Amino acid sequence: MIAKEKEAEILRLYHGEKWPVGTIAGQLGLHHTTVQRVLGQAGVDPKVVAPRPSMVDPFVPFIVEQLGKYPSLRSSRLFVMLKERGYPGGPDHLRRVICRLRPKKPAEAFQRLRTLPGEQAQVDWAHFGKLAIGRARRPLWAFVMVLSQQIEQPEHIQRLVDEKRRAREHRGLDRLARAARSSQAFLRVIAERGGNVGSAIARLLQMLDAVGAAELEEALVEVLERDTIHVGAVRQVIDRRRSERCLPPPVSIPVTRGQHANVVVTPHSLATYDALKKDSTL
Known part of the structure; x- marks a missing residue:
């Protein structure tokens, strides 16, 4: 919805200034369909300007045919092929036309998988070596199952x-x-x-x-x-x-590398303390 003042401005520019729909839309910052709707509500049937003929029009059937056979054919290759057939234009405009005419890839359909709680599960299976039970050695396996939508x-x-x-x-x-x-x-x-x-x-x-x-x-x-x-x-x-x-x-x-790096420290015997204990009892 637009303001009533804006609708009045559209009608004034169309009837008084004889502006076309595209000019009104561009100057007022509106979409051309909005201008057409306002004019239609006022009982005006705006004339739709037919697109101007393009130098590419005679070659459109050939472009469509080639793109139907080779959907990924590059625009540069089509430009060379059209030049050989008399196309007088440049590559920029032709590239835009080819982009519009190139067939789109068909949309791939996906089916969303919906399951009830507990109807589907994920399973993990792993081996953890062997377990000695008496004289026997048994393989140790882990089996984990998680149900879908499990809390x-x-x-x-x-x-x-x-x-x-x-x-x-x-x-x-x-x-x-x-x-x-x-x-x-x-x-x-x-x-x-x-x-x-x-x-x-x-x-x-x-x-x-x-x-x-x-x-x-x-x-x-x-x-x-x-x-x-x-x-x-x-x-x-x-x-x-x-x-x-x-x-x-x-x-x-760990010992810092140096002259003491290879020294082996041997714990001393506790026999000396035993002898001191005996002397203290005398």
């Missing part, structure tokens, strides 16, 4: 996190079982006594990386024989055995 509850998310954590523990447990067979008995006792099995597995894996499978297995056997079932005891046994063999501690200590 994630906090309890469900927490359960999924716990299951993934247990899967990581089983993966570490499987590695320990391959490297040190006594670790299974060690972890079983920890679980029976209410210890943190996950923390024990993580610390045993760190020792495995530091000292190797053989030393870890020997330490576990000694700890089981003494019935001192905790990770700290395993670490003490490893440190004592390495000290007896004059080996460096298993924990790598």
